[in-house]
Amino acid sequence: MDGMLFHAFIYLAAAVLAVPIANRLGLGSVLGYLIAGILIGPTLGLVGAETEEVQHVAEFGVVMMLFLIGLELEPKLLWEMRARVLGLGGLQVLITAVLIAAAALLLGYHWGLGLAIGLIFAMSSTAIVLQTLGEKGLTRTDGGQASFAVLLFQDLSLIPVLALIPLLAAPGLSGLWAAGPGGSGAGAAHGAISLVVGLPGWGYALVVLGAVALVVLAGHYLSRPLFRYIAESGLREVFTASALLLVIGIALLMTLVDLSPALGTFLAGVVLANSEFRHELQSDIEPFKGLLLGLFFITVGAGIDFGILSAHLATVIALTLSVMSLKMAVLLGLARLFRLQPGDQWLFALGLAQAGEFGFVLLAFSVQNAVIPAELARMLSLVVALSMLLTPALFIAYDRLIAPALRTGSAPAPDSIDELGTVVIAGIGRFGQIVNRLLLASGVRTVVLDNRADQIDLLRKVGIKGYYGDASRPDLLHAAGISQARLFVIAIDDQDRAVKMVEHVRRTYPTVKILARAFDVRHLYLLQKAGADLVVREVFDSSLTLGVAALKALGMHPFKVERMARAFRRHEAEGLTSMYDLWDENPDIARNLVLQARIREHVGSLQDALNSDRLQLHDRTERGWTPPPRGFNRELDGDE
Amino acid sequence: MPSHEPLAASPGRTEVGVTTDRRRILCLFAHPSIDRSEANRPLFAATAAVAGVTLVDLYAEYPSGEIDVDREQARLRGHDVICFMHPLYWYSTPSIFKEWQDLVLEHGFAYGVGGTALHGKLFFNALTAGGPEQAYCAAGYNHFTIRELLCPLEQTARLCGMVFLPPFALFGARTAVDEGRIGAHVTDWVRVLEALRDYRLDLAAALPLTKLNADLDAILLEP
Numbered sequence: 052m053d054g055m056l057f058h059a060f061i062y063l064a065a066a067v068l069a070v071p072i073a074n075r076l077g078l079g080s081v082l083g084y085l086i087a088g089i090l091i092g093p094t095l096g097l098v099g100a101e102t103e104e105v106q107h108v109a110e111f112g113v114v115m116m117l118f119l120i121g122l123e124l125e126p127k128l129l130w131e132m133r134a135r136v137l138g139l140g141g142l143q144v145l146i147t148a149v150l151i152a153a154a155a156l157l158l159g160y161h162w163g164l165g166l167a168i169g170l171i172f173a174m175s176s177t178a179i180v181l182q183t184l185g186e187k188g189l190t191r192t193d194g195g196q197a198s199f200a201v202l203l204f205q206d207l208s209l210i211p212v213l214a215l216i217p218l219l220a221a222p223g224l225s226g227l228w229a230a231g232p233g234g235s236g237a238g239a240a241h242g243a244i245s246l247v248v249g250l251p252g253w254g255y256a257l258v259v260l261g262a263v264a265l266v267v268l269a270g271h272y273l274s275r276p277l278f279r280y281i282a283e284s285g286l287r288e289v290f291t292a293s294a295l296l297l298v299i300g301i302a303l304l305m306t307l308v309d310l311s312p313a314l315g316t317f318l319a320g321v322v323l324a325n326s327e328f329r330h331e332l333q334s335d336i337e338p339f340k341g342l343l344l345g346l347f348f349i350t351v352g353a354g355i356d357f358g359i360l361s362a363h364l365a366t367v368i369a370l371t372l373s374v375m376s377l378k379m380a381v382l383l384g385l386a387r388l389f390r391l392q393p394g395d396q397w398l399f400a401l402g403l404a405q406a407g408e409f410g411f412v413l414l415a416f417s418v419q420n421a422v423i424p425a426e427l428a429r430m431l432s433l434v435v436a437l438s439m440l441l442t443p444a445l446f447i448a449y450d451r452l453i454a455p456a457l458r459t460g461s462a463p464a465p466d467s468i469d470e471l472g473t474v475v476i477a478g479i480g481r482f483g484q485i486v487n488r489l490l491l492a493s494g495v496r497t498v499v500l501d502n503r504a505d506q507i508d509l510l511r512k513v514g515i516k517g518y519y520g521d522a523s524r525p526d527l528l529h530a531a532g533i534s535q536a537r538l539f540v541i542a543i544d545d546q547d548r549a550v551k552m553v554e555h556v557r558r559t560y561p562t563v564k565i566l567a568r569a570f571d572v573r574h575l576y577l578l579q580k581a582g583a584d585l586v587v588r589e590v591f592d593s594s595l596t597l598g599v600a601a602l603k604a605l606g607m608h609p610f611k612v613e614r615m616a617r618a619f620r621r622h623e624a625e626g627l628t629s630m631y632d633l634w635d636e637n638p639d640i641a642r643n644l645v646l647q648a649r650i651r652e653h654v655g656s657l658q659d660a661l662n663s664d665r666l667q668l669h670d671r672t673e674r675g676w677t678p679p680p681r682g683f684n685r686e687l688d689g690d691e
Numbered sequence: 692m693p694s695h696e697p698l699a700a701s702p703g704r705t706e707v708g709v710t711t712d713r714r715r716i717l718c719l720f721a722h723p724s725i726d727r728s729e730a731n732r733p734l735f736a737a738t739a740a741v742a743g744v745t746l747v748d749l750y751a752e753y754p755s756g757e758i759d760v761d762r763e764q765a766r767l768r769g770h771d772v773i774c775f776m777h778p779l780y781w782y783s784t785p786s787i788f789k790e791w792q793d794l795v796l797e798h799g800f801a802y803g804v805g806g807t808a809l810h811g812k813l814f815f816n817a818l819t820a821g822g823p824e825q826a827y828c829a830a831g832y833n834h835f836t837i838r839e840l841l842c843p844l845e846q847t848a849r850l851c852g853m854v855f856l857p858p859f860a861l862f863g864a865r866t867a868v869d870e871g872r873i874g875a876h877v878t879d880w881v882r883v884l885e886a887l888r889d890y891r892l893d894l895a896a897a898l899p900l901t902k903l904n905a906d907l908d909a910i911l912l913e914p
């Protein structure tokens with residue numbers, strides 16, 4: 052217990068100290084974590100042998116990250132990416148592996164050993180790349196998307212590569228390790244239990260298909276009623292627990308059938324991307340992912356073996372640089388082939404040039420299977436770590452050298468769909484529905500949130516897409532994309548919460564315009580004071596419409612009624628503006644005598660405005676279309 | 692409604708040979724503050740009582756200014772005479788008529804390729820003007836005759852293949868009631884409507900006039 056607390060303290064302290072500084076210096080959080088790891092590991096020696104264990108736990112951060120990425124990616128989008136995943140990703144892995152194998156062959160190594168090393172180095176770091184792209188806001192760029200496609204393919208290829216490696220063993224080596232663990236398939240990588248040991252090929256295929264089908268079907272049909280049931284209980288932490296349960300459950304299922312857990316949760320994420328719980332799940336998993344990934348990066352830093360490094364410094368550095376430049380060259384060639392934009396080509400090539408966390412896994416597995424000698428593996432794992440350490444520097448190079456040059460060139464045409472921007476709507480009751488329908492019909496993208504799961508469910512049945520979640524929670528608003536939204540519409544019926552929401556959004560996202568629904572004048576003023584840009588009283592317009600209908604039903608000329616309504620609206624708006632300051636001095640209307648007097652005056656002047664003597668003709672409704680006085684043309688005649 | 696064959700657009704054409712026994716008249720009326728009207732209100736009331744005339748209060752039908760184009764076009768198709776009834780505002784119509792023209796007189800309906808829906812129909816204004824008649828001439832303070840001022844409408848009618856008749860006009864409208872002129876004007880208006888309806892208005896004689904009601908006896912044929 053003491054040991055655990057001590058280590059937790061060390062890891063957290065290192066992160067808390069190093070990450071903000073690295074971020075401030077523009078190095079990004081990944082480099083911050085890596086440096087923190089180096090500090091507490093090899094440099095200060097505060098942590099040691101347990102880092103490897105911690106790393107296995109922390110790798111779960113990658114699994115969660117892929118779940119979150121899946122949530123962002125609707126099935127349709129994934130399907131649209133298929134050409135890139137298979138083409139770009141497949142070629143990248145293949146060409147890189149073959150070239151490195153060829154180089155190894157030239158250096159006199161066995162071809163199997165060379166191919167194993169090639170495959171290991173073909174992998175890039177999903178964790179570093181996606182985290183950095185997200186931090187820099189480059190995820191949605193063409194280069195970001197292409198990088199993602201390649202990473203996805205690498206993830207997919209992990210399973211066949213794990214199956215392939217035992218077959219690559221050089222005859223001499225395998226004899227030495229013949230008694231060791233190995234040859235039992237991918238499950239041996241972590242020494243986990245496997246359900247598929249000893250199954251024939253077709254049986255394994257069936258089990259895999261069954262597991263994938265289970266994830267898809269359960270994700271689609273089972274998880275939603277379950278989430279709805281939990282949401283209705285109103286217990287937040289239980290919802291968080293069930294979100295974690297989902298991710299861990301799928302990861303477990305995947306390891307049982309020798310599939311990549313990251314891939315399984317990614318799939319589950321995609322399945323749930325269309326569900327109403329998407330944003331809630333996102334904001335629940337996000338903090339865990341962040342912490343675990345951070346921990347993962349720390350362990351990478353802490354795991355660097357300075358002993359070996361200093362012994363083979365020149366070799367390690369030379370190897371790292373050649374691997375990275377080779378990868379970069381392949382990536383750049385493929386980027387050209389797939390016609391990425393010039394700037395995106397560089398982002399793609401620099402970003403994916405490192406080796407990745409899968410490299411560690413594959414190295415360990417190769418050693419177990421007697422494909423790579425342990426001595427060599429230790430050095431190669433240094434190369435992997437060093438290349439990861441260098442990646443943030445490459446991103447910085449992209450930022451400083453390539454991105455500015457692009458900005459001076461011709462700017463890309465703005466995306467026509469997103470031109471109007473996204474609108475986040477909180478509350479999809481009677482009020483929010485109308486707003487949402489109008490915006491949707493006008494081609495505006497909306498993200499609708501409501502904290503009543505049954506309401507969201509009902510709307511989904513009639514084809515309106517909303518998400519479950521309490522929009523007054525900052526993390527949920529964030530997950531819904533408020534930071535990129537143009538407008539935030541508050542249409543909930545909880546008055547106090549609406550005011551708090553305005554305060555929070557105004558403070559945290561000063562550029563988002565806030566449009567809010569008010570219950571009455573008092574609430575309207577409160578919302579205005581909190582910083583809402585526009586506030587509309589919820590029943591004002593409908594009441595006025597009914598009043599108009601009443602006057603028409605009494606036989607008053609419709610155009611006159613229209614003018615009365617316009618005058619009424621104007622008079623009301625002026626009154627509200629003019630009374631705000633009085634209200635602000637003392638919002639307690641019962642005690643605010645000046646305000647009371649002003650309200651009386653306001654109500655009285657309305658009657659004047661609408662009922663004044665027709666002959667005076669100076670009130671609002673009658674001013675328009677007043678003919679000149681009767682004797683008017685006599686003056687004109689005189690002028691002639 | 693008896694079967695109808697549209698009138699030819701040529702101005703010289705007389706009533707002979709037309710197969711319908713009655714023209715269908717559409718009076719589009721616009722006055723934004725009818726409560727205070729002295730001249731147009733009695734005209735409106737009298738019009739409503741004439742058989743065979745469709746009377747539409749545009750401001751009542753479209754108080755927010757949102758004109759139903761299909762409905763208006765159907766109305767135009769169903770009538771042979773189109774009349775704009777209105778006070779003269781800034782030498783033109785009240786604004787809703789402009790909106791009405793901009794929206795209803797579509798290409799392909801009123802003009803251009805296939806735009807023959809209005810061909811052969813009669814068009815005219817029934818207007819009231821605050822200024823005295825003598826002001827509406829080159830020497831008067833309004834400098835132009837009322838027909839000159841209505842040129843945009845005349846050309847609009849021509850482009851749509853309609854026959855433009857001179858306006859049925861009341862001048863000095865602000866003092867017409869006080870001076871006891873309104874009763875006779877309303878009577879004349881009803882006579883004109885009935886004559887138009889019954890093919891008793893001599894179009895050839897009326898066309899060159901400055902105003903339709905210059906000398907009614909000269910252009911109206913007795914029943």
Ligand SMILES: Cc1cc2nc3c(=O)[nH]c(=O)nc-3n(C[C@H](O)[C@H](O)[C@H](O)COP(=O)(O)O)c2cc1C
Pocket residue numbers: 676677678679722727728729730731732778779780781782783819820821822823864865
């Ligand atoms: C906005 C406005 C513009 C007017 N412009 C003119 C004008 O250009 N020429 C004119 O002779 N009278 C003009 N008048 C006077 C009206 O034509 C006159 O008041 C109207 O014909 C009287 O009819 P009513 O009693 O039905 O309202 C104008 C009146 C208003 C209110």
